[in-house]
Amino acid sequence: MANFILYRLFQSAIVMLIVALISFFLFNFVGDPISNMVGQETTVKDMDELRQRLGLNDPVIVQFGRFIVDALQGDFGISYRLQRPVEELIAERMPATLELVFVSAIIAIGLGVAGGLFTGLKRSHWFSKFILTTSLVGISLPTFIIGILLIYIFAVKLNWLPSFGRGEVVDLKGGWSTGLLTVSGWKAIILPSITLALYQTTLILRIIRSELLEVMRTDFIKFARARGLKSRDINYGHALKNTLVPVITVTGLQIGSLIAFSIVTETVFQWPGMGALFIQAVQFADVPVMSAYLILVALFFVVINLIVDLLYFVVDPRLRAEIKN
Amino acid sequence: MAVIDISNISIEFPTRRGVLTAVENLSLSIEAGEILGVVGESGAGKSLTGNAIVGLLEPPGHVTAGTILLNGRDITHLPESEMRKIRGAKIGVIFQDPLTSLDPLYTIGRQLTQTILTHKKMSHAEAKARAIELLNEVGIPAPEQRFDAFPHEFSGGMRQRVVIALALCCDPCLIIADEPTTALDVSVQAQIIDLLKNLSREKGVATMLVTHDMGVIAEAADRVAVIYSGRLAEIGDVRSVIDAPKHPYTRGLMDSIPQIGQNLKTLPNIIGAMPRLDARPEGCAFNPRCAKSKSICRQQTAPLIETGSDGQWAACWAYEGGNKYV
Ligand SMILES: Nc1ncnc2c1ncn2[C@@H]1O[C@H](COP(=O)(O)OP(=O)(O)OP(=O)(O)O)[C@@H](O)[C@H]1O
Ligand SMILES: [Mg+2]
Numbered sequence: 001m002a003n004f005i006l007y008r009l010f011q012s013a014i015v016m017l018i019v020a021l022i023s024f025f026l027f028n029f030v031g032d033p034i035s036n037m038v039g040q041e042t043t044v045k046d047m048d049e050l051r052q053r054l055g056l057n058d059p060v061i062v063q064f065g066r067f068i069v070d071a072l073q074g075d076f077g078i079s080y081r082l083q084r085p086v087e088e089l090i091a092e093r094m095p096a097t098l099e100l101v102f103v104s105a106i107i108a109i110g111l112g113v114a115g116g117l118f119t120g121l122k123r124s125h126w127f128s129k130f131i132l133t134t135s136l137v138g139i140s141l142p143t144f145i146i147g148i149l150l151i152y153i154f155a156v157k158l159n160w161l162p163s164f165g166r167g168e169v170v171d172l173k174g175g176w177s178t179g180l181l182t183v184s185g186w187k188a189i190i191l192p193s194i195t196l197a198l199y200q201t202t203l204i205l206r207i208i209r210s211e212l213l214e215v216m217r218t219d220f221i222k223f224a225r226a227r228g229l230k231s232r233d234i235n236y237g238h239a240l241k242n243t244l245v246p247v248i249t250v251t252g253l254q255i256g257s258l259i260a261f262s263i264v265t266e267t268v269f270q271w272p273g274m275g276a277l278f279i280q281a282v283q284f285a286d287v288p289v290m291s292a293y294l295i296l297v298a299l300f301f302v303v304i305n306l307i308v309d310l311l312y313f314v315v316d317p318r319l320r321a322e323i324k325n
Numbered sequence: 326m327a328v329i330d331i332s333n334i335s336i337e338f339p340t341r342r343g344v345l346t347a348v349e350n351l352s353l354s355i356e357a358g359e360i361l362g363v364v365g366e367s368g369a370g371k372s373l374t375g376n377a378i379v380g381l382l383e384p385p386g387h388v389t390a391g392t393i394l395l396n397g398r399d400i401t402h403l404p405e406s407e408m409r410k411i412r413g414a415k416i417g418v419i420f421q422d423p424l425t426s427l428d429p430l431y432t433i434g435r436q437l438t439q440t441i442l443t444h445k446k447m448s449h450a451e452a453k454a455r456a457i458e459l460l461n462e463v464g465i466p467a468p469e470q471r472f473d474a475f476p477h478e479f480s481g482g483m484r485q486r487v488v489i490a491l492a493l494c495c496d497p498c499l500i501i502a503d504e505p506t507t508a509l510d511v512s513v514q515a516q517i518i519d520l521l522k523n524l525s526r527e528k529g530v531a532t533m534l535v536t537h538d539m540g541v542i543a544e545a546a547d548r549v550a551v552i553y554s555g556r557l558a559e560i561g562d563v564r565s566v567i568d569a570p571k572h573p574y575t576r577g578l579m580d581s582i583p584q585i586g587q588n589l590k591t592l593p594n595i596i597g598a599m600p601r602l603d604a605r606p607e608g609c610a611f612n613p614r615c616a617k618s619k620s621i622c623r624q625q626t627a628p629l630i631e632t633g634s635d636g637q638w639a640a641c642w643a644y645e646g647g648n649k650y651v
Pocket of ligand 1: 338345347365367369370371372373374383384385386602
């Protein structure tokens with residue numbers, strides 16, 4: 001078990017190293033970092049000096065090593081556009097994104113699991129058919145259209161909820177600014193989190209439903225019935241638990257995608273998160289911000305994957321046995 | 326009084342192209358301590374009959390006629406909530422594939438105690454003690470240690486023992502074993518059959534043993550029921566049916582087994598195949614394959630007719646003069 005975890009950590013480290021390499025090349029070879037940093041009046045001599053000072057004349061491998069060491073210490077350089085340390089910018093924007101993703105994940109998992117269970121267990125109920133039809137909308141409409149639609153209905157027409165921003169935020173210790181402690185903050189997060197969660201809700205719902213239908217046909221469910229177990233125990237104890245491995249996989253990946261997809265949602269709702277920061281960075285070829293964002297998102301994915309792998313063990317004894325051997 | 330007494334049941338599936346009568350007018354009964362072997366080709370309706378008894382017919386299939394009496398109580402159309410209390414308590418079921426009958430994510434101990442506690446009021450510790458006693462009874466070595474093992478840690482034969490232990494949890498009076506040994510090695514098959522035999526001898530359990538294997542029938546069953554195309558072709562004492570089969574189909578069945586232990590999914594000695602449910606001929610379903618078919622065979626299904634004094638019955642017009650089962 002410990003071996004397996006070490007092995008997976010090692011794998012994760014390799015993945016991160018590759019991502020770092022890509023970020024590094026992005027940083028060094030997309031445009032000339034020096035001319036990106038300096039103004040137009042700088043002399044060639046000054047530029048050469050700066051190049052020397054920043055170590056850009058060192059061999060690539062040395063530069064990469066330095067890049068890794070800096071990144072490990074949370075140092076991603078200076079934003080070209082804003083002339084401030086990238087890690088500061090990210091730290092400012094991260095709470096907004098993570099809160100959005102957190103609320104969306106709760107919505108997606110909550111509604112996805114409930115809807116998946118209902119449509120899987122009560123296949124011919126009219127409400128199941130209704131849910132499935134509407135969930136098609138969730139899959140087929142692009143996020144930004146749903147966002148704009150929601151803004152139009154709830155912000156413009158009904159004027160119930162704000163159409164942009166985070167509302168009032170409260171600064172917590174450690175530099176975390178939260179919008180979840182104020183009424184206006186909660187109002188502001190409703191539309192973007194629903195927009196962001198819709199696609200993932202649908203996916204989770206459908207995977208649970210189809211896994212459930214599959215499991216309900218298995219012999220051990222038939223045998224559980226033949227043993228006279230209560231349908232509650234059969235549905236939630238045996239059937240649901242046996243759908244968990246694929247569901248955990250999909251859910252984990254989907255939470256990762258929430259972070260990635262939040263770029264679009266943040267743009268539509270002018271949500272002051274990392275995604276919006278990234279979009280601006282792309283527009284200005286602000287490479288340090290882009291590469292830092294890339295590394296961070298990769299890190300989230302890797303961590304989620306690791307958690308997913310560990311959850312398998314909690315759920316499935318066969319995997320535990322496999323690893324032991 | 327028989328433990329289970331099925332009389333004249335029919336099982337139908339409404340489909341888009343009309344109603345399929347999968348089982349028709351079938352009657353059989355099993356006494357306490359008796360093993361009734363049920364044989365017939367694939368698709369004859371053996372499993373459906375077993376499922377109908379425990380109320381596990383897959384919709385839209387349902388019992389449209391006849392009665393099923395369990396210890397004299399009519400359970401034919403019990404509501405699901407009542408039927409659930411009988412399944413696993415009064416009637417134990419064993420399915421064909423022990424590899425897939427157990428939930429892979431729970432220890433066998435948990436599955437046993439869960440079943441016991443569903444049907445009986447007792448403490449968890451008592452349920453555990455009972456579970457270990459059951460494991461011991463079905464021949465699992467070191468049951469205390471194995472209690473916390475998962476299904477994948479057992480061999481096929483051991484898993485089938487666990488399945489049997491699960492079926493025995495609440496001292497059922499009837500066990501329905503649907504091809505309990507088909508998926509197992511020959512040597513393990515014999516052990517499982519011995520186990521079932523002992524249970525019915527020692528505990529007086531009535532057993533319905535569905536199998537394709539005439540060797541198993543000869544070895545374990547007291548009586549045999551032969552089903553052909555959803556109808557009972559013949560029923561009687563195991564020796565009489567094997568040694569002196571009365572229904573032409575049973576005769577073909579016995580002839581096509583050169584030696585005991587051979588599988589009878591296909592019948593080389595009888596020309597043709599069992600008709601599909603939606604293409605059953607008029608009269609006796611076997612008449613197109615029967616060398617002795619008469620005109621009445623093509624017009625009317627034969628009732629069960631007593632063919633001798635030893636409780637052997639055959640649904641064949643050749644015995645027209647005898648006592649008819651109603
Ligand atoms: N859901 C259903 N809809 C329509 N027909 C069905 C359905 N389930 C079973 N049948 C039919 O009922 C007949 C009897 O099936 P059953 O499972 O009882 O056969 P069996 O005797 O157990 O065969 P086997 O030896 O292969 O297990 C089959 O011909 C099958 O086609
Ligand atoms: Mg069958």
